[in-house]
Amino acid sequence: LNELLEHEQDLPSTTTDDYTMPLMVNTGLAVDAVALLKNRISGVGLYRTEVPFMITERFPGEKEQTRLYRDQLEGFSPLPVVMRTLDIGGDKDLPYFPIDEANPFLGWRGMRVTLDHPEVLMVQLRAMLKASQGLDNLHVLFPMITNVAEVDEALRLMDRAIVELGEEGMAVRRPRVGVMIEVPATLYQMDALAKRVDFFSVGSNDLTQYFLAVDRNNPRVSDLYDALHPALLTALDKLARDARRLNRPITLCGELAGDPAGALLLMAMGFTGLSMNAPSLPKVRAAIRRVSFSDARTLLVEVMGKDTPDEVHQHLRERMTQWQ
Ligand code: PEP
Ligand code: MG
Numbered sequence: 001l002n003e004l005l006e007h008e009q010d011l012p013s014t015t016t017d018d019y020t021m022p023l024m025v026n027t028g029l030a031v032d033a034v035a036l037l038k039n040r041i042s043g044v045g046l047y048r049t050e051v052p053f054m055i056t057e058r059f060p061g062e063k064e065q066t067r068l069y070r071d072q073l074e075g076f077s078p079l080p081v082v083m084r085t086l087d088i089g090g091d092k093d094l095p096y097f098p099i100d101e102a103n104p105f106l107g108w109r110g111m112r113v114t115l116d117h118p119e120v121l122m123v124q125l126r127a128m129l130k131a132s133q134g135l136d137n138l139h140v141l142f143p144m145i146t147n148v149a150e151v152d153e154a155l156r157l158m159d160r161a162i163v164e165l166g167e168e169g170m171a172v173r174r175p176r177v178g179v180m181i182e183v184p185a186t187l188y189q190m191d192a193l194a195k196r197v198d199f200f201s202v203g204s205n206d207l208t209q210y211f212l213a214v215d216r217n218n219p220r221v222s223d224l225y226d227a228l229h230p231a232l233l234t235a236l237d238k239l240a241r242d243a244r245r246l247n248r249p250i251t252l253c254g255e256l257a258g259d260p261a262g263a264l265l266l267m268a269m270g271f272t273g274l275s276m277n278a279p280s281l282p283k284v285r286a287a288i289r290r291v292s293f294s295d296a297r298t299l300l301v302e303v304m305g306k307d308t309p310d311e312v313h314q315h316l317r318e319r320m321t322q323w324q
Contacts, residue, residue, distance in 0.1 A: 059120065202236065
């Protein structure tokens with residue numbers, strides 16, 4: 001399928017009525033195809049910094065991290081690169097930093113770990129800021145935010161890193177900062193969060209598991225794990241509306257963005273960008289190029305009237321075949 005769609009890949013992700021949906025990629029390790037990708041995307045919507053940390057034998061030092069981040073920022077410049085601070089715990093363990101818990105997804109994860117270890121976060125923030133010298137595309141994203149106080153604390157550390165670097169003779173500005181919306185509580189803290197940050201990024205993988213109380217990796221309950229559950233569609237629609245009201249960009253970087261039908265629904269809701277793994281780009285771009293924005297709006301209204309995930313999926317299957 002991807003080969004068939006290859007010839008479309010240098011065309012814009014624009015609907016038949018001229019609405020452009022910015023597509024971005026998720027990265028982790030060094031991307032070889034940067035040059036090729038660059039013409040086809042609007043930026044890196046999620047750089048998972050824990051990925052390089054998973055293949056080293058200890059926490060990479062400031063110099064090493066600076067080099068890694070510089071490669072990403074420089075490689076994709078002038079496109080924006082959203083760098084997420086370390087998101088370990090849950091299913092992502094570092095061999096040299098084991099976390100042993102009965103309920104890791106409800107435990108010490110993401111920002112909870114790095115706020116308890118500010119020395120780890122400080123090195124990371126300093127490295128990101130150093131790496132962005134002379135460039136203007138660094139965006140920093142905080143994962144697993146549950147409380148607004150965590151954002152305040154993270155920003156305090158960011159400002160401290162900026163002051164430190166200033167004292168060392170390196171003048172840096174505060175980059176744009178965003179939070180992941182992946183814990184359901186944050187759905188109802190959008191106003192308070194918008195006072196503190198510049199953008200939102202929805203982690204639909206985790207939001208789905210926490211919203212539906214279904215472990216994202218447990219095959220026994222995988223039938224229940226569904227990002228298109230009607231309740232979740234309502235939640236995503238609310239998030240897009242809130243972000244628009246608060247005048248903040250909102251992107252989605254979970255697997256849902258890489259699903260063509262999901263992407264059309266998110267576009268119709270008003271998401272300002274979709275970030276996905278590079279192999280999903282062709283099919284998502286193709287789906288967008290085959291519909292009008294108003295088709296996508298109609299589709300959204302239709303599926304939001306459904307009562308069950310099965311009805312949502314059946315309806316999407318029918319419509320998507322029509323548009324192939
Ligand atoms: C998510 O939760 O949707 C997400 C993008 O982050 P991760 O999959 O790394 O948890
Ligand atoms: Mg997540």
